[in-house]
Amino acid sequence: MIRFLVIGHRAHTTADFKLDDICGGAGRLDILCRCVNSAFFLSHDLRKDVELLLVLEGGEDAPKTVRFRGDELRYLNPDERSTASLIRNALMKRVGDEEVRSSPGVYISRRSFGDVIGSLKGECTFVYMREGGQDVRDYEFPKDPCFIMGDDRDPDEEEESVIGSVGADRISLGPVSLHANHCMVIVHNEMDRRRAA
Ligand SMILES: C[S@@+](CC[C@H](N)C(=O)[O-])C[C@H]1O[C@@H](n2cnc3c(N)ncnc32)[C@H](O)[C@@H]1O
Known part of the structure; x- marks a missing residue:
């Protein structure tokens, strides 16, 4: 299983935003929607062996985590607006201690x-994506990686200390700062090529 974990530092945790305003009113939810696209979409299929966790840290009801499972996903389209609608539907769910399913392959929790x-400790190897880390081209991908990345902001000090506490590998995709969803495409491509070799 390939996991991506993206921190949405201002992404809204209530469903009070308009689908026309996901950049502003929803706390840069547009970035997370593009991550959904890049994590799952192939030209004519979805990647079934992928799970994406979006940690939403903005708005009145933070934190919440929306989890997408590739092997169960339905009603996912490539455009940002319909993805934002799936996330907004998840945010409309009443969530207590347990994770709740809002649509096939989409789950929400208060995590x-x-x-x-x-909750992922022991199930995966954590890989912290950061400029200045070990070059991905010299990195042997673990069997069940969980790639951690920021949205338009890098993980803050507190988040970095959590990342440090699980001994994450620190991996770089090259010398320039990229968008999080572009990082996902590169990581997928590197893994695809090595699987095919
Ligand atoms: C838009 S960047 C965040 C801000 C960016 N670090 C900057 O200084 O402009 C989004 C995330 O993508 C990941 N990232 C961006 N460029 C990367 C690179 N060259 N190598 C590995 N990860 C990268 C990091 O996790 C980063 O937090």
Whole structure:
């Protein structure tokens, strides 16, 4: 299983935004929607062996985590607006202690970044994507990686200390700063090529 975990530092945790205003009113939810696209879409299929966790840290009801499972996903289209609608539907769900399914392959919970990392310990190897880390081309991907990345902001000090506490590998995709969803495409491509070799 390939996992991506993206921290949406201002992404809204209530469903009070308009689908026409996901950049502003929803706290840069547009970035997370593009991550959904890049994590799952192939030209004519979806990647079934991928799970994407979006930690939403903005708005009145933070934190919440929306989890997408490639092997169950339905009603996912490539455009940002319909993806934002799936996320907004998830945010309309009443969530208590347990994770709730809002549509096929989409789940929501009250988990924070630290909670998500804690719940994945032992199930995956954490890989922190950062400029200045070990070059991905010299990196042997683990069997069940969980790639951690920021949205338009890097993980803050507290989040970095959580990442440090699980001994994440720190991996770079090259010398320039990229968008998070572009990082996903490159990571997928590197893994695809090595699987095919
Ligand atoms: C838009 S960047 C965040 C801000 C960016 N670090 C900057 O200084 O402009 C989004 C995320 O993508 C990942 N990222 C961006 N460029 C990268 C690179 N060259 N190598 C590995 N990860 C990268 C990091 O996780 C980063 O937090």
